[in-house]
Amino acid sequence: MVMAFNVYESPALKFELVAKCNTTRARASNLTLPHGPVQLPLFMPVATQASLKGLTYEQLEQTSCRLCLNNTYHLGLKPGQETLDAVGGAHKLQGWDHNILTDSGGFQMVSLLELATITEEGVRFLSPHDGSPMLLTPEHSMSLQNSIGSDIMMQLDDVLVTTSPDAARMRLAMERSVRWLDRCIAAHKKPETQNLFCIIQGGLDLEMRKECCEEMVKRDTPGIAIGGLSGGEAKDDFCRVVETCTALLPDLKPRYVMGIGFPEDLVVSVALGADMFDCVWPTRTARFGAAVTRHGVLNMRNARFAHDFGPVETGCGCNCCLSVEKGGMAVTRAFVHHNSAKETVGAHLLTIHNVYYQLNLMRQIRESIISQRFPDFIKEFFGNLYEDKKDYPTWAVDALRRVNVDLMK
Numbered sequence: 001m002v003m004a005f006n007v008y009e010s011p012a013l014k015f016e017l018v019a020k021c022n023t024t025r026a027r028a029s030n031l032t033l034p035h036g037p038v039q040l041p042l043f044m045p046v047a048t049q050a051s052l053k054g055l056t057y058e059q060l061e062q063t064s065c066r067l068c069l070n071n072t073y074h075l076g077l078k079p080g081q082e083t084l085d086a087v088g089g090a091h092k093l094q095g096w097d098h099n100i101l102t103d104s105g106g107f108q109m110v111s112l113l114e115l116a117t118i119t120e121e122g123v124r125f126l127s128p129h130d131g132s133p134m135l136l137t138p139e140h141s142m143s144l145q146n147s148i149g150s151d152i153m154m155q156l157d158d159v160l161v162t163t164s165p166d167a168a169r170m171r172l173a174m175e176r177s178v179r180w181l182d183r184c185i186a187a188h189k190k191p192e193t194q195n196l197f198c199i200i201q202g203g204l205d206l207e208m209r210k211e212c213c214e215e216m217v218k219r220d221t222p223g224i225a226i227g228g229l230s231g232g233e234a235k236d237d238f239c240r241v242v243e244t245c246t247a248l249l250p251d252l253k254p255r256y257v258m259g260i261g262f263p264e265d266l267v268v269s270v271a272l273g274a275d276m277f278d279c280v281w282p283t284r285t286a287r288f289g290a291a292v293t294r295h296g297v298l299n300m301r302n303a304r305f306a307h308d309f310g311p312v313e314t315g316c317g318c319n320c321c322l323s324v325e326k327g328g329m330a331v332t333r334a335f336v337h338h339n340s341a342k343e344t345v346g347a348h349l350l351t352i353h354n355v356y357y358q359l360n361l362m363r364q365i366r367e368s369i370i371s372q373r374f375p376d377f378i379k380e381f382f383g384n385l386y387e388d389k390k391d392y393p394t395w396a397v398d399a400l401r402r403v404n405v406d407l408m409k
């Protein structure tokens with residue numbers, strides 16, 4: 001029986017809190033979106049141009065991914081809003097029947113286009129096609145995301161690198177992000193079928209983050225993101241922002257920390273109370289020949305793999321590593337090594353493995369939260385990753401101590 005006090009429902013989303021860790025702030029929950037259910041905590045791979053580099057949607061589906069991220073900026077440029085409207089959105093365009101989350105497009109512009117400037121109206125930039133001046137407003141971002149038809153849409157926010165020393169500009173960005181959320185809410189045309197998430201800003205200033213949390217929570221969006229992180233700030237500062245925000249957020253809504261993907265960051269962030277993450281790193285690093293494993297990242301271009309006929313990771317259930325008898329491709333490290341420097345197939349195989357690794361890590365985290373073994377899982381995870389406790393990163397040890405897990409004991 002589902003108890004009502006564990007469930008939050010809005011028109012296009014249902015959030016059910018399944019378990020809370022007795023020690024840390026970790027949670028396991030079920031999130032039902034317009035294109036089906038997903039289990040949290042969750043990692044979302046990024047499919048920039050409506051395709052995950054090297055992977056077909058069938059292959060992405062095989063990794064067990066049911067929610068991936070598309071970039072509004074890229075889709076808005078190509079195929080463009082008219083084509084998206086004509087075909088009926090990004091799900092149809094891509095042949096992807098599962099969930100999609102889209103960013104607002106703003107961050108991509110500011111980071112990709114040197115001449116982008118931000119005013120109260122929106123983000124001004126020069127078209128990469130013909131150099132003509134363009135403007136992305138909160139209204140335009142909502143219109144684009146409505147045309148994309150994403151299950152989760154992100155508000156346009158004013159993103160500033162967290163390490164910016166300009167406190168006045170940081171305050172302006174935080175307050176402007178709240179004003180832009182109001183404009184996004186007013187402009188969102190499909191709240192019955194698409195969820196709009198707010199984004200908490202405020203840099204590394206914890207008081208400003210608290211203030212922003214309070215304002216954003218009042219707006220009652222179906223999900224809440226913590227933004228602006230992963231921009232070169234110290235990991236210790238990152239953790240303090242996440243834990244400050246999660247402490248103030250409602251229990252019964254999904255909490256998404258944007259731009260996070262290193263396995264250690266995921267494990268620690270879940271312990272601090274976050275549920276959803278995305279990052280280009282696991283797929284990008286695959287293209288450079290790197291395999292993510294429980295014993296750390298392996299550079300498959302290293303000559304030591306030339307005669308290694310084992311799988312990329314022993315015991316891995318991905319299609320690349322799995323034996324032929326179990327329906328996999330039984331790819332060897334030697335084969336990946338042979339292809340990793342020159343052929344796209346190497347990147348392709350590692351992308352399958354890396355995406356699976358991330359999704360499987362989150363699944364293991366979830367199971368351990370439900371069975372109240374999460375603190376032990378964290379210890380095993382770090383034990384596998386480092387040969388010696390003295391190599392454990394201090395920021396992780398400190399952050400985990402604050403949620404009652406002592407890695408050194």
Ligand SMILES: [Zn+2]
Pocket residue numbers: 312313316317318319320321322352353354356
């Ligand atoms: Zn694998």
